[in-house]
Amino acid sequence: MVRLSLALVLSQVASSVSASAYIQYSTITGYFLQDDNSTNATTFDYTATNFGLINQTYPTDGANAASLTQWQRFAGLVANLTKTAPSNVQYKLLFLGRHGEGWHNAAESYYGTPAWNCYWSLLDGNATATWSDAHLTDNGIAQAQTAHAFWLSRIQQEKIPTPQTYYTSPLYRCLSTANLTFSGLPLPKDRPFRPTIKALLREGISEHTCDRRSNRTYIHVQFPTYKFEPGFPETDQLWTGVTAETSTAQDARSKTLLDGIFGADKSTYISFTSHSGEIASLLRVLRHRAFSLSTGAAIPVLVRAEKVAAGTSTVSAQPWTASPHCTVPPVSSVSGGASGGCVCPGGVAPVTTMLPPFAASA
Ligand SMILES: *[C@@H]1O[C@H](CO)[C@@H](O)[C@H](O)[C@H]1NC(C)=O
Ligand SMILES: *[C@@H]1O[C@H](CO)[C@@H](O)[C@H](O)[C@H]1NC(C)=O
Ligand SMILES: *[C@@H]1O[C@H](CO)[C@@H](O)[C@H](O)[C@H]1NC(C)=O
Ligand SMILES: *[C@@H]1O[C@H](CO)[C@@H](O)[C@H](O)[C@H]1NC(C)=O
Ligand SMILES: *[C@@H]1O[C@H](CO)[C@@H](O)[C@H](O)[C@H]1NC(C)=O
Ligand SMILES: *[C@@H]1O[C@H](CO)[C@@H](O)[C@H](O)[C@H]1NC(C)=O
Ligand SMILES: *[C@@H]1O[C@H](CO)[C@@H](O)[C@H](O)[C@H]1NC(C)=O
Numbered sequence: 001m002v003r004l005s006l007a008l009v010l011s012q013v014a015s016s017v018s019a020s021a022y023i024q025y026s027t028i029t030g031y032f033l034q035d036d037n038s039t040n041a042t043t044f045d046y047t048a049t050n051f052g053l054i055n056q057t058y059p060t061d062g063a064n065a066a067s068l069t070q071w072q073r074f075a076g077l078v079a080n081l082t083k084t085a086p087s088n089v090q091y092k093l094l095f096l097g098r099h100g101e102g103w104h105n106a107a108e109s110y111y112g113t114p115a116w117n118c119y120w121s122l123l124d125g126n127a128t129a130t131w132s133d134a135h136l137t138d139n140g141i142a143q144a145q146t147a148h149a150f151w152l153s154r155i156q157q158e159k160i161p162t163p164q165t166y167y168t169s170p171l172y173r174c175l176s177t178a179n180l181t182f183s184g185l186p187l188p189k190d191r192p193f194r195p196t197i198k199a200l201l202r203e204g205i206s207e208h209t210c211d212r213r214s215n216r217t218y219i220h221v222q223f224p225t226y227k228f229e230p231g232f233p234e235t236d237q238l239w240t241g242v243t244a245e246t247s248t249a250q251d252a253r254s255k256t257l258l259d260g261i262f263g264a265d266k267s268t269y270i271s272f273t274s275h276s277g278e279i280a281s282l283l284r285v286l287r288h289r290a291f292s293l294s295t296g297a298a299i300p301v302l303v304r305a306e307k308v309a310a311g312t313s314t315v316s317a318q319p320w321t322a323s324p325h326c327t328v329p330p331v332s333s334v335s336g337g338a339s340g341g342c343v344c345p346g347g348v349a350p351v352t353t354m355l356p357p358f359a360a361s362a
């Protein structure tokens with residue numbers, strides 16, 4: 001009950017924001033292939049394209065440009081943007097990384113999306129795999145190791161500016177992906193890998209058990225060097241198992257997250273380790289085009305944030321909703337429809353309340 005009411009508070013607070021000043025975000029295009037409409041996200045490989053950084057000269061290139069890499073010259077451009085920005089404007093380069101494949105991703109592929117959504121996702125796992133706060137599969141670990149090798153090559157070959165701050169979702173697959181990606185890199189002394197766990201960087205909060213986080217004590221034991229943001233509670237206060245965050249509510253909290261970071265973090269280069277749905281939401285708020293990432297992939301986004309005075313920003317966040325599901329495995333499923341595509345055995349109508357075997361564990 002406590003968990004449910006907190007979730008309702010989250011959705012109500014977000015439902016309409018009227019502010020005397022607010023931050024307006026936009027993506028600066030023309031530097032990365034990913035923000036070009038003609039780049040196909042499905043086939044795009046960030047490791048084969050220098051993170052998508054377009055080969056070009058910049059007006060800020062100096063006399064020594066020929067001896068510098070593309071990333072070094074891009075860093076010069078960003079430094080110039082930052083230095084010449086009016087006081088109400090900030091520029092940051094965000095590296096948004098999606099976690100490697102987790103057991104929940106493997107299960108969705110194994111059972112098919114409708115059967116996953118209608119039944120299996122609500123369980124903690126099956127006889128051989130656990131996907132409640134899913135860990136990485138071997139494939140997911142390999143994807144994070146690919147990201148590690150790629151960052152290493154960018155540092156060595158391109159002298160890429162490495163992140164000054166690292167943030168990660170509290171879900172295990174992200175904590176683990178960030179660790180495998182960034183641990184052991186030759187990072188500058190003043191830019192160590194010392195991530196902060198941010199509650200609002202988590203995945204869209206559905207009824208699926210993969211969206212319920214582990215307790216703080218467990219996270220600390222597993223990742224002792226990670227910092228928790230102030231006020232990070234011991235137990236998950238947001239996952240209810242009964243209703244799911246809507247995408248408008250998710251966008252409102254993504255904006256809250258960004259406002260917090262842009263308001264307090266002076267860093268220009270920032271790494272986020274997060275999820276497909278949450279990165280999609282961040283890209284909407286940042287007014288970047290849709291660009292879906294495969295597991296383990298990352299995208300850089302050059303962001304302009306402008307604090308605009310007096311006005312009302314209406315973020316209309318819809319309240320959380322319940323999703324239909326079956327209480328035994330569905331015989332068949334179809335896409336969409338009022339029953340959420342769930343076709344339950346024996347012609348039984350899908351339900352939206354939680355009955356056994358979906359005992360909401362604490
Ligand atoms: C990219 O696509 C969006 C949506 O279709 C459109 O609004 C925008 O103008 C396009 N941008 C360019 C540079 O073509
Ligand atoms: C992107 O590539 C995929 C896979 O090759 C293809 O199915 C899809 O049609 C392409 N999308 C566009 C917009 O070209
Ligand atoms: C830029 O040029 C380098 C070296 O020729 C190449 O490896 C890289 O893929 C190019 N990047 C893009 C985005 O085309
Ligand atoms: C930075 O950019 C401004 C505007 O383009 C330009 O006037 C200035 O010379 C640049 N500074 C450097 C160091 O490149
Ligand atoms: C359990 O799900 C995993 C995918 O997460 C799958 O590989 C495995 O075969 C499933 N086990 C059983 C007993 O069905
Ligand atoms: C973190 O990464 C290091 C280096 O790859 C590895 O030795 C360690 O086991 C990882 N820890 C966790 C909890 O994943
Ligand atoms: C925290 O989570 C761990 C792992 O799931 C569990 O063993 C432990 O009992 C939990 N601690 C508390 C206080 O609930």
